[in-house]
């Protein structure tokens with residue numbers, strides 16, 4: 001899966017969790033600035049993990065400045081080992 | 084520091100466990116408590132502010148139940164075993180449920196205290212003897228990790244051959260107490276279900292010890308239902324609360340003593356410069372501070388260390404940072420006597436119910452280590468993959484034979 005696919009997955013899932021449209025610009029925000037909470041963070045990590053078939057830690061969203069950066073790190077295979 | 088501070092301080096949970104002081108010390112210059120921009124919350128860094136938070140009636144504990152229920156609904160999966168464990172952990176509650184659980188733990192720990200210590204003494208000797216005979220061993224996996232479950236096994240009549248399985252099934256690296264991955268939670272649920280089933284069997288069978296009667300009495304006297312199910316869930320919380328925490332104090336504490344003595348420790352020898360055993364126990368607990376953080380939220384506006392905390396704000400205590408606060412603990416990395424009380428056991432209405440017992444178990448371990456003569460650190464240490472309780476998963480040591 002490419003990072004573009006990950007971004008699409010994130011946009012789709014976040015829109016469901018947050019019950020509002022989420023745009024690519026929103027991915028340049030921090031996770032909490034989006035209005036997401038820890039359950040959303042755990043959920044998104046799980047959905048990405050399922051899609052990619054590799055472990056993704058929810059902490060990834062705290063370790064990077066923006067959701068986009070976190071997704072890029074996951075796409076390059078660092079989802080579970082950064083820190 | 085204000086809530087709208089332009090500083091964007093983030094909390095990297097993994098770095099906080101791996102290298103806590105590198106992460107936390109630089110934050111101290113901004114105050115006793117700092118506002119984190121991700122996740123949005125106050126982080127408490129000093130001992131005095133930590134004590135204020137722990138004693139503030141307007142700051143309540145976070146309950147994880149709602150989060151786990153939301154995940155369960157969102158993914159249509161069964162996380163009920165995690166929910167059961169959470170229902171029995173006192174610091175997941177405030178109000179009447181907390182009072183009842185706190186009473187049940189206090190009563191049980193009070194009534195089994197002497198037997199717990201006797202079983203601990205025996206288990207500790209046996210496990211260290213094995214290491215001594217082979218001249219080396221893993222102080223984490225071969226000793227510290229096993230004590231609480233072995234002692235529980237002794238008390239509850241679990242056959243020795245079954246205790247390892249109990250240990251494996253309850254070694255969950257903090258998955259129940261803190262946010263974890265969904266996959267880990269699902270795995271934990273499967274393990275917890277098997278433990279609950281076994282604990283229910285034990286609650287029903289006649290055991291040679293009166294441990295189960297003491298469990299029943301603690302529940303009834305605290306106004307809780309006494310059934311095989313409630314006993315098993317209460318005992319699950321007992322197993323989860325005591326294992327990793329004691330292992331953290333023992334492994335991180337011993338590693339620190341070894342490192343600060345050039346890799347070799349001879350407790351009890353004439354040239355041993357360490358404080359007396361009681362101080363040493365407290366210092367091992369302070370320096371290890373196994374439980375990394377404790378979280379609260381404001382039910383009303385309040386003030387901590389002169390800082391206004393608004394209703395609804397989340398406040399996270401770094402017990403680790405508070406216990407290395409240089410204003411409270413001069414040269415915080417040094418093992419010294421005459422320190423003020425540390426906050427490794429929390430404080431206020433959620434102060435750890437097992438604090439007196441744990442102090443005694445650590446003193447037993449130190450006495451046993453003293454009889455070994457010297458201990459040397461070996462390479463190969465690894466920290467456990469646990470973001471809630473800091474401990475070594477592996478701590479190899481050598482025990483040179485005494486000529």
Ligand code: HEM
Nearest residue numbers: 173174188324325328329332374377428429433435436437
């Ligand atoms: C070195 C070992 C231990 C440490 C450092 C430790 C630390 C703590 C801390 C920090 C809390 C407060 C959590 C909070 O306020 O959010 C706590 C609560 C608690 N601990 Fe421990 N603990 C240890 C061992 C144990 C053991 C062996 C048991 C018994 C099985 C135990 C039972 C409890 C209980 C029942 C509470 C809840 C108290 C309440 O909420 O009223 N602990 N512990």
